[in-house]
Amino acid sequence: MEFEAVIGLEIHVELNCTTKLFCDCPNRPGDDPNANTCPTCLWLPGAMPRLSEQALEKASLLCLALGAELQPRSAFDQKVYYYPDLPKGYQLSQAHLPLARGGGVDIIDEDGSPCRLRIHHVHMEEDVAKLVHEMEGRVPISLVDFNRAGAPLVEIVTEPDFRAPHQAMEFLKALRTQVRYVGASECSMENGTMRCDANISVRPRGTTQMNTKVEVKNMNSVRHVGDAIAYEIERQGASVQAGEAVVLHTRLWDPDKKATLPMRAKFEGPTVPDPSVSAIELSREWIERMRAQLPEMPAARAERLVEQHGLTRDEALSLSADPESADFLEALVAEGVAPRMAMHWLTTQLLPAVRERRQGLGTSPVSPVRLAGLLHMLAKEEVNAKAARDVLAQMFESDRRPEAIVQACGFSQISDRGALDDLIDQVIRGQESAVANYRAGQEKALGFLVGQVMQASRGKANPKVIRELLVERLGA
Amino acid sequence: MDPIFFHRNPDPATAEGPRQGLRVALQPNLAVAGWPMEAGSRALAGYAAPEDATIVRRLRASGAHLSGSTHMSEFGLGLAGNGTGAALRAGEADVELVLDLMGESRLAAAGAAVCGFKPSYGLVSRFGLVGLIPSMECCGIMSESLGGIRAVLQVVAGQDGLDFSLPEEPVPDFAPETVDPARITVGVVGEAQHDLGVTQEEAFRSAIDGMAGAGFAVRQVSLPEWPLFALVHRIVGSVEASSAAGRYDSVRYGRRASGAKNWNEMYLLSRGAAFGTLLKSYLIQGAYFQFERYGAFEDACRIRARLVGEMRRLMAEVDVLALPAVVSGPRGGEAADDASDAPDGVYAQFALTLFANVTGQPALCLPSTMASHTGLQLVGPRLSDGRLLALAEYLQKTGRGGN
Structure with missing residues (x-):
């Protein structure tokens, strides 16, 4: 029998708010343990949660970015369970009335066809504390760090639309791009600001039944999500073939063993309405105000990059996936650089150079204005391409204007015919056989002669002018 | 043991203000910075409030004197073992604040032959209040004179930046008015x-x-539908209590039971030793509705909304x-x-x-x-x-x- 997988994802995104979800403590989980705490996020008796407006706004922008519909009324519930990382006994989460419903993400499927993966709902919740287990001493102890307790999270729950690992990976990449676009989160699986659980079941291909699912956690990269799903489909298929029943439980992905391992029976605690956090009522005007704040989203931007700047579809898609690069390109174009030249220099020169220096586009000293200055000189043939690459390297070392670097280092291209005449004379005298070959009709001898003149100028001559001069002198 | 106070305020100093001379006794479930806040439960043994409750802050700012905190039943549920009214009878306070979960401040007043008042829900901040049934509880006020109740209500009522659950409604005027x-x-x-x-x-x-x-x-x-009030109170109240008391795990305060093999057992043993019989029965009942009979809880919430509607019609x-x-x-x-x-x-x-x-x-009881x-x-x-x-x-x- 052939099996197909039915997969749904639950993605936690940590919002990059300045404060926690229900108090004014800094949302910086990485600080010294328990530095960012107060009675509210320590969940002490008598303290009360106060919903952060910024978190509500960022979460709402995220929902709109994913095409989800903000609900006029949503509310927080208590997700009841007892564990040392949650010493309040319940987690505030929107279980019954989520912030938004619906929406989806468009991806390109493995066979190249477009495919929409639907979102069931998006809700807000608070993060729990972090447990640190010290097993070293005579008595092992568990320490609790509350810096993360109460950090603002958004959970995106998809429909079970996924059939293959590829779809899950593409979904996560597209989701990440869109959330970054609205500035709601960094969405780094490696740093834990985006976490993905996958619910996976298998069924005979062609049937529509929903079988018992298994939840897989602990994937620390998009790649791991794909690997874990692929492994789990294989494992469940094999066990169904062998006549074993799939039991509802949770498994952890082990990236070293490249396998999912059983962790615990899946526990679903009760969720009861929280009486202390007021229901959230969003007016139509408020929602429209949020919508007006939405930047141009990646798909729309890619389309515009094709139409307005003449980029290819592939270029436009890859560029718009990274808002920083797309912004940079458009800034170059706004400075008057031709779009093709801007695209070429950004992707083949600047991005590799920035990466090599472990910097970001936004933090590197090469601003769009500086790079545009260099590219203008290149376009006007005041420097040649090789010199421009050298100038770019120097622009990382100082904040001097590119014109000044060209001046100081003598990178100016020699286009002055008088200055080149002497060099051409020298080469024509020294390369008699090549000259003879060219005159005998061998076109490629001309290229050799141009190269010789370039060498004599130590790279500063304008090759176009040399070629013209040589043809003029030898052709007659 | 002091028969009147669980904790007597050693500091006679008060701020200048309109309530200077007013002596207020409260329960140890209202946070007074530095005072023990045990709320009548061993689960909170050794816990001191980190900051003032909003009610306390407002009382202090008005010049009122906090006489001390009284003995109270566990988390204020019921009146057993409750020293409510003792401070008034002994002349140690002019006003007593009493958590009203189901009528405690009113029945205690009837028992002590004084006046007892439960304000409207949402009128008084719950910030700094260790409660049990967040959607029903309110800080009640007891005094021999209605003027004492008004004096406190005028000071403590109203919007609070620390309690977002208070509805944004105009605060009523509590000034004496003529009655026709x-x-x-x-x-x-x-x-x-x-x-x-x-x-x-x-x-x-x-x-x-x-x-x-x-x-x-x-x-x-x-x-x-009068009998349904008790049913709704019992189901919704016990479910909320089960959640509210979920945090008493004996780890950061209270007494941690020894001899547990793991954290779960430590919770169970410590909670078992900390809570009294009434509270345990109540919490078990709430957990039952939470975990086993959630549908019944939802019914109770729906019926509650219906009862509120019926009451609104009657009050018209x-x-x-x-x-x-x-x-x-x-x-x-x-x-x-x-x-x-x-x-x-x-x-x-x-x-x-x-x-x-x-x-x-709002409900008021006259003796x-x-x-x-x-x-x-x-x-x-x-x-x-x-x-x-x-x-x-x-x-x-x-x-x-x-x-």
Whole structure:
């Protein structure tokens, strides 16, 4: 029998708010343990949660970015369970009335066809504390760090639309791009600001039944999500073939063993309405105000990059996936650089150079204005391409204007015919056989002669002018 | 052990302000920075409040003196082992603050022959209050004089930047106002009189007759779903209590049980040792509805909304409801303590008062001069707290209402 997988994802995104979800403590989980705490996020008796407006706004922008519909009324519930990382006994989460419903993400499927993966709902919740287990001493102890307790999270729950690992990976990449676009989160699986659980079941291909699912956690990269799903489909298929029943439980992905391992029976605690956090009522005007704040989203931007700047579809898609690069390109174009030249220099020169220096586009000293200055000189043939690459390297070392670097280092291209005449004379005298070959009709001898003149100028001559001069002198 | 105070305030100093000279006793479930806040439970043994509750901060700023915190039942549930009223009787305080979960401040007042008041839900900040039933509880106020109640309410009521759960409503004016009996209709709830003892019934009837004699329009009204109030209170209340008490894990305060093999066992042993019988029964009941009968809980929430609606309709017909308040069970037979370590007994005791906690209405209890442990309960629509106090003052001044 052939099996197909039915997969749904639950993605936690940590919002990059300045404060926690229900108090004014800094949302910086990485600080010294328990530095960012107060009675509210320590969940002490008598303290009360106060919903952060910024978190509500960022979460709402995220929902709109994913095409989800903000609900006029949503509310927080208590997700009841007892564990040392949650010493309040319940987690505030929107279980019954989520912030938004619906929406989806468009991806390109493995066979190249477009495919929409639907979102069931998006809700807000608070993060729990972090447990640190010290097993070293005579008595092992568990320490609790509350810096993360109460950090603002958004959970995106998809429909079970996924059939293959590829779809899950593409979904996560597209989701990440869109959330970054609205500035709601960094969405780094490696740093834990985006976490993905996958619910996976298998069924005979062609049937529509929903079988018992298994939840897989602990994937620390998009790649791991794909690997874990692929492994789990294989494992469940094999066990169904062998006549074993799939039991509802949770498994952890082990990236070293490249396998999912059983962790615990899946526990679903009760969720009861929280009486202390007021229901959230969003007016139509408020929602429209949020919508007006939405930047141009990646798909729309890619389309515009094709139409307005003449980029290819592939270029436009890859560029718009990274808002920083797309912004940079458009800034170059706004400075008057031709779009093709801007695209070429950004992707083949600047991005590799920035990466090599472990910097970001936004933090590197090469601003769009500086790079545009260099590219203008290149376009006007005041420097040649090789010199421009050298100038770019120097622009990382100082904040001097590119014109000044060209001046100081003598990178100016020699286009002055008088200055080149002497060099051409020298080469024509020294390369008699090549000259003879060219005159005998061998076109490629001309290229050799141009190269010789370039060498004599130590790279500063304008090759176009040399070629013209040589043809003029030898052709007659 | 101090018979009146769990913690006596050693510091006589007060701020300058309009309430200078007013002595307020509170319960150790209201946070006073640095004071032990055990809320009558071993689960909070050794816990000191990190900051003032909003009520406390406002009282202090008004110049009131905090006499100390009194003894209280575990998390304020019921009146057993409760020293409520002792500070008033001993002349150690002019006002006592008492958590009202199901009528505690009103019944304690009837028992101590003083006035007891539960403000409208959402009128007084719960920031810094260790409670048990967040959607029903309110800090009640007891005093020999209605003026004492008003003096506190004027200072503590109103919006609080630390308690976002307070609805954004205008705060009523609590200034004394004139009462014209001819323009006030009193609704006497028939269902609340079924189980009264003879002397209590007489006392209540005399109070109603007095009001009619003073010119109030008195009408019999009916709440056909009266028994549902107790059911709803019990299901919703116990579920909320189960969540609210979930945090008492004995790790950061309280006493950690020894000999546990793992954290889960440590929770179980510590909680088992910390909580009293009544609270345990109540929490187990709440957990049962949370984990096993969630549908019944949802039904209870729906019925609660219906009851609130019905009450709103009734309050459009009358200005104020009148009911008896009776200590030690509606029949007046058994003593308060006998039935009070099981939820059944406690709910029987508070059968006449708990509806105001379900609906969030303000409720005031005036002591009867005819029968001990008995009072006249007046209940108004939400946020009619000021009018309710004025009405009660009128009755006291004119000697009507059996008071």
